[in-house]
Amino acid sequence: MSLKDPRIDKMIGDNSLYMCLECGKCSASCPRMLTGKEYSPRLLAHKLIAERNDEAFIENSVWECLTCGLCEERCPSGVAVSNFILEMRTLLAGSKGLKGYRAHDGALHSWMRMMTSPEMEQDRLGWLTPELKTREKGPVAYFVGCAPYFDVFFAGIQVDTLSIARSSVKLLNFFDIEPVLLKNERCCGHDLLWTGDRDNFETLCRLNYAELKSAGVEEVILSCPEGYLVFSKYMPKVIPEFDLKVTFLLNMVAEEMYRGGKAFKPLRRKVTYHDPCRLSRKAGIVEEPRKLLGMVPELSLREMESWGKSSLCCGNNGFINCDAYSKKIQVERIKQARATRAEAMVTACPKCMIHLTCAMRDPVRRGSDRKLEIVDLITLLAERIEYKG
Amino acid sequence: MDKDLNLLGICCNWNPYACYSAASRANLPMPRNFRLMRVMCIGRINQALILRAFEMGADGVILLECKDEDCRYGPGPEMGHTNVRRVRKILELLGIGQERLVERQFSAHEKEELASSLWSFAEEIARLGPNPAKPRQERERQQAIKREAV
Numbered sequence: 452m453s454l455k456d457p458r459i460d461k462m463i464g465d466n467s468l469y470m471c472l473e474c475g476k477c478s479a480s481c482p483r484m485l486t487g488k489e490y491s492p493r494l495l496a497h498k499l500i501a502e503r504n505d506e507a508f509i510e511n512s513v514w515e516c517l518t519c520g521l522c523e524e525r526c527p528s529g530v531a532v533s534n535f536i537l538e539m540r541t542l543l544a545g546s547k548g549l550k551g552y553r554a555h556d557g558a559l560h561s562w563m564r565m566m567t568s569p570e571m572e573q574d575r576l577g578w579l580t581p582e583l584k585t586r587e588k589g590p591v592a593y594f595v596g597c598a599p600y601f602d603v604f605f606a607g608i609q610v611d612t613l614s615i616a617r618s619s620v621k622l623l624n625f626f627d628i629e630p631v632l633l634k635n636e637r638c639c640g641h642d643l644l645w646t647g648d649r650d651n652f653e654t655l656c657r658l659n660y661a662e663l664k665s666a667g668v669e670e671v672i673l674s675c676p677e678g679y680l681v682f683s684k685y686m687p688k689v690i691p692e693f694d695l696k697v698t699f700l701l702n703m704v705a706e707e708m709y710r711g712g713k714a715f716k717p718l719r720r721k722v723t724y725h726d727p728c729r730l731s732r733k734a735g736i737v738e739e740p741r742k743l744l745g746m747v748p749e750l751s752l753r754e755m756e757s758w759g760k761s762s763l764c765c766g767n768n769g770f771i772n773c774d775a776y777s778k779k780i781q782v783e784r785i786k787q788a789r790a791t792r793a794e795a796m797v798t799a800c801p802k803c804m805i806h807l808t809c810a811m812r813d814p815v816r817r818g819s820d821r822k823l824e825i826v827d828l829i830t831l832l833a834e835r836i837e838y839k840g
Numbered sequence: 841m842d843k844d845l846n847l848l849g850i851c852c853n854w855n856p857y858a859c860y861s862a863a864s865r866a867n868l869p870m871p872r873n874f875r876l877m878r879v880m881c882i883g884r885i886n887q888a889l890i891l892r893a894f895e896m897g898a899d900g901v902i903l904l905e906c907k908d909e910d911c912r913y914g915p916g917p918e919m920g921h922t923n924v925r926r927v928r929k930i931l932e933l934l935g936i937g938q939e940r941l942v943e944r945q946f947s948a949h950e951k952e953e954l955a956s957s958l959w960s961f962a963e964e965i966a967r968l969g970p971n972p973a974k975p976r977q978e979r980e981r982q983q984a985i986k987r988e989a990v
Contacts, residue, residue: 555887555888556886556887556888556889556892557888557892558886558887558888558891558892561888561891561892561894561895562891562895562930562934564895564975565891565894565895565934565936565973565974565975566934566973567975567976567977568972568973568974568975568976568979569976570972570973571934571935571936571972571973572935572972573933573934573935574932574933574935575933599933600930600933603926603929603930603933604887604926604930606926650977651975651976651977654976
């Protein structure tokens, strides 16, 4: 395939690349560009429109993007950069193979692809403790996601992703919901989708949908921003008959709190909140986490230099292209957090936790100015919620 | 022996490969459905490469490595132990089962031991049958090959 392909012209049109004014706001805000990588969204748009014969540059750039979406947030012309990157990757992967350096040598993508097997019998619920009440069939399901796998794979850097799953079930039990936990839940496919593996992504969607349907589920609750994005935005496009109600756990907790009768125990702490890109920019959930933190008595929230929809990326996405520049972004983010003099950084995405913790564990600089405790928002809330009045 | 099973041996270039070539020269019988991949040291293999073998349709993987104290480079076999321990946990989660990943250590003269380990490994995988968690494409590809053969 050459880049003269008419499908690319259509993509350029659909994602409003012709609207580009070359103002350069995208490149000026791109975390990858700002840390010194030779990558520029503005130049990519220019080359695609005016110099399509520079194939090497265009192809490299397509795999280089973090798809964090900061550029499209700032773009005055509404160019859908990350969606364009997603479509280009799907097209290039289909004809020229998957590119982009896969972090951890692609181990994570390996198990994600293995999950496309229809006959597998997973053993993924070993983390459930007796006090957590769950069911096999019922109307409401909790989608656990990759937490059990991350817990094994990232044991070396001590990120407790399973505590997010346990706390989520605990919260749901607190609201008198006994969620269905699928024994054979598959990966949501977010990373395969964003690395161009559309075929396997669609298989995973169909398998998950079939599993949920056969358990009689009508509503899926998710605690992971990436899973939420896939279930709410991409899965209905793959499955035309999709009729599940998709709920983000933090939204649900916020609603329950407004209803009254519950409160959080006080926590005397200064914290800052890191917005995951999939939650803030892609799903538009910026206020709810802050409101929930505001409901915890004695907790003081301090905003970082960049927050909300203009929040800095955690340095990596879809487990590709992790390099020295990713690390620079992560270090920059930790510096911003430490500059608020907060005692802990609260976040809502297991991958942000993993990436930022990894940056702190640099063997050369360990114990230096990069240390900061990272706390998951759901865990923090689940530990402190109680009935009142 | 079941010809449909894919077995992969990842073999260190030093002691285990010496055993393997000595066993071949001595015409010791070895399982047929076996592929051997020679690497410079088992410490070169990481978790991802072992998982990749399963992703690409392996039904069982055996790591053939030197004894801890014999490693030419130092920490090779110990890294092998760590990787095997972690990958086994992931295989367990995936429902593939940890018995499908085996680790054996050899000194340079143990050609009979190597041949018999390969045999017992092949028998164990034959008993377990095909790996249940093969990716869809891999499954389809193997079925297509089978159809062509018919």
